Amino acid sequence: MKNQPIFVQSKRKYLFLADQKGLTILNPIIEQAIINNDSFEVVFLGKQKEFLHTDIAHWLSQQKMGTYLYVCLPWKELHPIKLKIEEVGFSEEEYQWFGHGDKSKNVFCCRCHEITEVANGEVEINCQYCHLLLEVSDHYSALRHAYLGYVAKL
Amino acid sequence: MKEHTIPVFIKSIEKLTPQVKQFTLSPINMTKLPPFSGGSHIITYIAGENGFITRAYSLTNLPDQTDSYQIAIRLSENSNGGSKYWHESIKMGDFLKISYPKNHFPLSFKAKHHVFYAAGIGITPFLSMMAELRERKTTFELHYASKSEDLCSFYSLIKENFADETTFYFSNRHNKLSNETLLDHRIGTHVYFCGPESFISSFRNEAERLGYPKSSIHFEHFAVSFSKNNKAFQVKLTTGSSISVSKDQTLLEALLINGINAPYSCRVGRCGTCEVKVIEGEIEHNDTFLTEDQKNGHECMLTCVSRAKSEKLVIQLN
């Protein structure tokens, strides 16, 4: 993930998927597409998100090779959408994603394998399940969508 | 050559088209040959007048068939030995050595759909790839260009097994394969090109122009092997000492003999442990470890296999 959306040149079509706040963040890119006279589509993600997920998957799967996608949503909603996007067939090279708002972190307990959600920036936490004191690391598993929590004290 | 090889013999030879012969290779010692993954090739080693003739050929039989391998070779007009030798001198019962199967042209795992573009003998790697996708139950299509039906290798095999997935393009019927079909592929498609250089570059360029990411574009390129005619050279170390490397010696050997504590592990140019910095001089890179960019930079080299192109090198050990 980049901090700032970057315009990727010479794609046959651009897609934008965002909520209200997300659209303002993506706006410079949308403007760039307009200036270049590139073809593009914007999908606004409002309140009824559950319903829209299947529609979004369908919309994405109808796209052709050469399409480029920008997504900007609240952090909490981003992960499930990313899984959808990749399941449809967009690769890392075919989309950029950005989050806004509160950010949390999942921590994988090295002892019991359960996941504890904590606020971003916490360094030591107790596992919610086995109560072991964990040191939050930046060792990340995409499959578990979590950071490894190591034994904090021997 | 340190690589392990498999001794085989020519079990049968079949003419597929006026220009293409198919060779069936069976194992001598082993009862079975290793199964392979779709897109694999082997290196064939044939003893010729000036050392071994080594060539890479795609395996065209089914991946799980292990009693014999098949390769298809087109006689090329400007052959400098390889295909000419295969077509004119190789007979049934001849012995040769082959490598274990290697795959430099593997199928994508994450692709949602696979599209193969073949021109002429470029069809060969796609046969095992399509067989593998059929087994994985993944969708694919084949676009196959040839001069005519007569000159189209594996025509009946493909019609029999992959009729629904295949479109043939015969130029004698003015049916030309164009790269416009690239416009139609859905997101998540991976494309594979195999054929003459001009064919590959035309399709690659168009795919990139349309915005296909590089990782969704695959094309065949075989590693080149080279014969050696080593020369002696001089090496100066940044610590001051000067060392001569004879033509029968590797740089690493010369360093070690001179009491220099040079790092190494594999000694075959594969692991990267023996890398040193190059301060001055041009390198003849013989390793399979450094990337093309690193090789062109002439700023590092692997002492176990690489040599000086210039007469003198200045290197720095860390």
Add this chain to the structure above:
Amino acid sequence: MTYIDNLEQFPYPFKGNMYRYSNNSIPLDVPKSVDITSNYEEEIKLKRQLLRDHPKRCFQSLSHTLKAQWEILALVMNHLVNYYPDKFSLTKTNTLWTFRNLILNETQQFIYGDESTLLQQPLDFIGRHVQEDLILMSERDGNLYLDAGQLCFPANWSLAFDLGMSFREIHYPIPGFKEEKLDDRILNFLLRLEAGNPWGRNNWSLMAGNRLDTSLETFDDWGKGRKQVTAENAGDLVHLRVEVQTLFRLSRSNGILFTIHTHLLPLRKLAEKRAWLEQFYHILQELPPYIVDYKGLSLFKDVVIDYLKVQLEKEDAS
């Protein structure tokens, strides 16, 4: 756990008086993925207990790996019967295989490729007959991923957490790996690993205690041993832990089998060999803090150095 009494059999891992992270892989002279030692029965019993009591900790697999798992089963079985014909046998009648473990007096019949004919997944089954931990790295879209593994004797890592991770991600915690681009280099090396040409390497660490099952999941328990090392008990409590690792390209699935055989040697035994004692003493003294720290030696390295020094002086005196 008992240790190898015969020092000559211990895979002493050091080559010089200094140790750094590098690609220390070498081609295997004998293409053998598994080794049977005198601890076989004891270790297999422990393995099976761990698998029974902690299945999730010791076995993990992604669903697409079954074919590669069968390939690993076939490879390991072939090695067992070829290298230990008096201990294992395998007969094949078409796809019906009969595997016999004569050490444990066990017989298993199954249909090759049909999971329903085995009680465990193929990798989990064959792992119960060898002392090695077995890891499958799949090659997917130009990268390697840990997609299945049976791991009973990890050196402080978690299979459950590492499942599905790429080679680079797995090695993320190692200091200096990324900065020195070692991860890229080793990955490059592994991607070029070829069938028929396996490689091996050793890894080492020091262990306060003699457990083989030093999982990350139980670190809060066994890690405490690090605080109990004294000059008096170091010889018996502290063990040199060596992992003999092999790397085999799987020709059919294009994955890589990574095997890990863990050996333990108490320092008291190590000290019996003057050359080892001297060299290891130098290595520990010279070892840079980032490696000391990562290997978990900070709490007891100094005590161990003192112990080794006393042993050296004792020998000098006598």
